[in-house]
Amino acid sequence: MTVVAAFLVPGSPLPLLKPENPPWGRIAAGYQRAGRALAQARPDTILLYSTQWLAVLDQLWQARPRVAGLHVDDNWYDYGDLPFDLAIDTELTAGCLAASAAAGISAKAVDYDGFPIDSGTITACRFLNGDGRLPFVLTSNNIYHDWAATERLGALAAGVARSAGRRIAVVGVGGLSGAMFREAIDIRDDRVASSADDRWNRRILELLERGDVAGVKAEAPRFAAEARADMGFKHLAFILGALGGRFYGARIHAYGPVYGSGAAVVEFRL
Amino acid sequence: MAQGEIVAGFLAPHPPHLVYGENPAQNEPRSQGGWEPLRWAYERARKSLDELKPDVLLVHSPHWMTHVGHHFLGVRNLSGKSVDPIFPNLFRYTFDLTVDVELAEACCAEAAEAGLVTKMMRNPNFRVDYGTITTLHMIRPQWDIPIVGISANNSPYYLNTKEGLGEMDILGKATRRAIEKTGRRAVLLASNTLCHLHFHEEPATPEDMSQEHPQNYDGYKWDMRIIDLLRRGRTREVFDLLPQFIEEAFAEIKSGAFTWMFAAMGYPEIPGELHGYGTVIGTGNAVMEWNLVKAGLTRGGGVLARAG
Ligand SMILES: [Fe+2]
Numbered sequence: 001m002t003v004v005a006a007f008l009v010p011g012s013p014l015p016l017l018k019p020e021n022p023p024w025g026r027i028a029a030g031y032q033r034a035g036r037a038l039a040q041a042r043p044d045t046i047l048l049y050s051t052q053w054l055a056v057l058d059q060l061w062q063a064r065p066r067v068a069g070l071h072v073d074d075n076w077y078d079y080g081d082l083p084f085d086l087a088i089d090t091e092l093t094a095g096c097l098a099a100s101a102a103a104g105i106s107a108k109a110v111d112y113d114g115f116p117i118d119s120g121t122i123t124a125c126r127f128l129n130g131d132g133r134l135p136f137v138l139t140s141n142n143i144y145h146d147w148a149a150t151e152r153l154g155a156l157a158a159g160v161a162r163s164a165g166r167r168i169a170v171v172g173v174g175g176l177s178g179a180m181f182r183e184a185i186d187i188r189d190d191r192v193a194s195s196a197d198d199r200w201n202r203r204i205l206e207l208l209e210r211g212d213v214a215g216v217k218a219e220a221p222r223f224a225a226e227a228r229a230d231m232g233f234k235h236l237a238f239i240l241g242a243l244g245g246r247f248y249g250a251r252i253h254a255y256g257p258v259y260g261s262g263a264a265v266v267e268f269r270l
Numbered sequence: 271m272a273q274g275e276i277v278a279g280f281l282a283p284h285p286p287h288l289v290y291g292e293n294p295a296q297n298e299p300r301s302q303g304g305w306e307p308l309r310w311a312y313e314r315a316r317k318s319l320d321e322l323k324p325d326v327l328l329v330h331s332p333h334w335m336t337h338v339g340h341h342f343l344g345v346r347n348l349s350g351k352s353v354d355p356i357f358p359n360l361f362r363y364t365f366d367l368t369v370d371v372e373l374a375e376a377c378c379a380e381a382a383e384a385g386l387v388t389k390m391m392r393n394p395n396f397r398v399d400y401g402t403i404t405t406l407h408m409i410r411p412q413w414d415i416p417i418v419g420i421s422a423n424n425s426p427y428y429l430n431t432k433e434g435l436g437e438m439d440i441l442g443k444a445t446r447r448a449i450e451k452t453g454r455r456a457v458l459l460a461s462n463t464l465c466h467l468h469f470h471e472e473p474a475t476p477e478d479m480s481q482e483h484p485q486n487y488d489g490y491k492w493d494m495r496i497i498d499l500l501r502r503g504r505t506r507e508v509f510d511l512l513p514q515f516i517e518e519a520f521a522e523i524k525s526g527a528f529t530w531m532f533a534a535m536g537y538p539e540i541p542g543e544l545h546g547y548g549t550v551i552g553t554g555n556a557v558m559e560w561n562l563v564k565a566g567l568t569r570g571g572g573v574l575a576r577a578g
Contacts, residue, residue, distance in 0.1 A: 056356050057470055070395055074421075075336055077393035106471060112358045114351040116397070144470070180337050182428075183387045259338070 002162040005041035005169040006239050006247065006270060007034050007128070008208075010263035011052045011120025011230070012175065016127065017079035023190040023256050030254020030265035031127035037253075037267050038128050043169040045089040046129060047137045047157050049150075049238040051174035051231040052120035055140035059100050059153065061093050062117075062138035063109035073119045084122045089135040092168075095160035096137060103156050105149065120173040128171060137168075141231055147220065150234040154241025170242040172235030176201040176262030178228030185259070193260035200227035201255065201262040208266055211249040213240065230261070243270065271453040275568050276446060277322050279458040279531045280315055281542075281558040283522075284331070284404035285550035286354045286361030288312065291477060294411060298362040304477025311546020311557035312408045318545075318559055319409055324457040326370045327410065327417045328377075328445065330438075331461045332525035333401035334421040337428070339387030340441055342374040343419035345394050354400045360476060365403050370416040373456075376448035377418060384444045386437060391421075405461040420445075422525045431513050431524060438526035442533025449534075458534055460527035464496065465489030465519040465554035472551065485552025492519040493547070493554040500542040500558060505532065519554075540565040 009031060014021075019028035038046070053060070068085040093109070100107035121138060129136075137157065145153070154170070161168045177197035192198040200223055207216040216236070224232040253265040289297050291304040334341070346369055354361035375390060382388045402419050420441070426434025449456045467489045473481040484490035492515055499508045509532070516524045523529070532538075538560060545557040562568050 054355065056468075057472060072393050072396045074334055074399075075338065077391055077396055081393070081395050110358060112353055112362060114353040114362060115358050116353060116355050182338055182425075184338070 002166065002168060003158055003170055003242055003270060004043050004167045005038050006243055006268040007038065007169070008172045008236060008239060008264065008266040009034065009124050009128070010175050010258060010265065011050055011123060011173045012258040012261070012263060013073050013076055013082055013119040013123045014079070014258045016082070016123045017076060021187050024258060027254045027256050027258065027263050027265060033253045034265050034267055035128045035130060038169050041169060042167065043134065044166045045092055045135050045137060045161070046169045046171055047161065047242065048121060048124060048171040048173060049139050049141065049154070049235055050118055050120040050124065051141045051235050052118035053140040055142040058106045058108040059142050060108055060110050060140040061097050062088055063090060063093050063111040064088060065090050067115070067117060069114070069117070071117055071119065071122055082119060082122045084117055084125065085132060086125055087132070087135040089137050092137050092160060092164060092166060095164060096139070096157050099156040099160050100153070103152060105153065124171055124173045141234060145234070147232065147234060147237045150237040151241035154238040155244065158242040170239055172239040174233070174235035175230035175258070176204065176227070176264055178230050178261050181260040190257045190259060192257045192262050197227045197262060201264065205252050205255060205264055205266070208250040209252060211247055211269065213245060213247065239268070243268065273569070274449045274452055274454040274456065276449055276456050276458060276535055277324060277563050277568055279460065279535050279560045280409060281528065281556055282315070282405045282409050282459040282461055283463045283555040283557070284401040284461045285463070285553070285555060286357050286400060286404050287476065287550045289363060289404055289407055290360040294407065296364045299360055301477045304479055305548055305550060307546050308548035308550070308555055308557065314545040315409055315557050315559060318561065319457060322457060322563065323455070324415060325455045326373055327406065327415050327457050327459055328420065329402050329405055329417060329459040329461055330420045330422065330527035330530045331399055331401035331405065332422045332522060332527065333399040334419070335424050336421040337424055339389050340381055340423045341389045341391050341421040342378045343369045343398065344371055344374055344390035344392050345369060345396065346371055348396060348398050350397050352397060352400050352403050361400060361404070363403055363407070365398060367398065367406070367413060368416045370418050373448060373452050373454055374418045376452045377420070377445050380444035380448045381441050384440050386440055386444070401461045405459050409459060422527065426524050426526055431516055435512070435526060435529045438529040439533040442530040445530065446534040458531045460531040462525065462527045463522040463553045463555050464493045466522045467520050467552060469552040482549055483552070484549050484554060489519040489554060493556070497544060497547065497556055501544055503539045503541040505537050505539050509537065535560060535562065538562065538565065538567055540567070
């Protein structure tokens with residue numbers, strides 16, 4: 001088996017930066033459970049797609065063998081810094097670059113000191129690979145790619161892993177409903193911004209729990225439009241692509257609000 | 271303290287290509303030039319800025335996008351390396367800048383007083399966005415004038431253009447009051463591209479100017495229509511057309527800098543001086559100046575009086 005584990009996780013850094021706030025602490029705890037499940041699946045590499053790594057021209061793949069530094073979030077700088085130190089599976093990444101080009105998706109390697117790593121990538125990497133043991137393949141969200149193109153990317157990356165004989169964990173980093181509070185709130189009372197958003201999130205999570213792939217794919221466009229789902233919910237498209245469009249259910253390790261938007265830690269049953 | 275005032279506003283777009291084309295010591299990648307007409311436009315703007323002798327440069331940038339309110343850089347010294355996430359091959363710039371924290375705090379307080387959500391950014395490790403840095407480098411490569419950096423609240427995108435730009439109007443007026451109260455002689459920089467339709471692939475040599483032209487003819491015509499009106503001082507007409515321009519040309523001025531600047535200057539119906547126009551990966555960029563001293567709109571305390 002190539003894909004030995006798959007997760008959909010939130011990109012907001014708030015659960016990492018301030019887990020002592022109860023609503024965010026619950027998401028952090030879910031993230032930690034997912035991290036343990038990931039470790040138990042014994043992947044060689046973590047393949048990670050983050051909605052917050054925005055690409056405009058090409059599909060970007062992180063190709064620097066080691067990316068380390070200190071990131072400060074554009075919005076949540078008050079809550080502290082986000083240090084990171086990640087190893088990159090450069091062999092698999094090179095394969096993904098070649099496969100992207102072969103699939104007609106113009107792609108580029110990113111290998112620059114100081115290249116900004118997004119908050120979503122850092123948050124997921126820190127929670128899911130706390131001891132820094134596993135290498136990553138990191139890729140971006142090209143804003144012009146639709147659901148189908150994103151699915152193709154996930155599929156081609158998994159294909160490269162298969163050819164290389166790698167066991168991989170697939171991680172799609174992004175939120176659920178996207179409406180956020182636009183003023184200062186008492187963060188202890190954080191909640192999903194509207195009951196309509198909350199209903200949408202729960203409906204999507206239920207479909208995932210049931211393993212209803214057709215159902216979730218059918219609902220995704222409406223979820224995106226009505227609940228402002230993060231980046232059209234393309235992080236799920238990437239996961240589905242890597243899974244060959246199949247999973248049998250899901251375990252919801254956490255669901256809750258991050259400053260009004262919806263966040264869930266989901267482990268797929270493969 | 272004498273009352274402060276705004277002496278000029280510049281439309282000062284931030285394609286990192288311009289820094290790349292210039293090859294300053296702060297930027298790692300080397301080029302064979304490129305985008306000369308735009309870079310020379312900035313040279314003219316630099317000369318003008320020099321004569322204005324401002325105490326401070328205020329810049330509103332779309333690449334520091336905030337969700338909860340309008341934020342202001344609030345750390346005296348910020349330094350680091352800024353790598354453009356879209357064009358890392360062109361822009362890896364070591365910056366070191368000084369913030370006029372007192373004025374930033376005044377802007378923040380005035381905007382809050384006017385009903386906006388505002389916040390001071392106090393984290394010393396914060397990495398200033400590449401839009402702010404590119405605009406500041408292009409207009410004042412010496413980095414010897416303190417700055418105020420203002421985020422772009424995402425309201426024009428999250429709410430709608432009208433409501434979002436309504437907030438930018440309030441922000442601009444608040445900025446003006448803060449400048450007046452703190453006695454600063456200020457220049458405003460709107461870090462915005464006009465038509466933002468772009469090519470999706472970079473030439474093998476990014477500075478190969480045989481590949482550079484407007485991506486979209488209708489977008490180009492929109493840019494010319496707007497610039498023509500601005501050159502004739504028909505500001506009200508420009509703002510009436512703004513929503514349609516933004517929609518049809520995908521103009522980056524949607525992010526609010528242009529509205530913020532004009533609101534702060536009181537939407538003067540004076541001819542803007544076009545220093546130059548050019549495309550960058552197909553997008554339309556104009557470097558323009560509204561010199562309130564030359565237009566006689568300052569309190570007679572212009573450069574000459576000051577020098578005398
Ligand atoms: Fe921009």
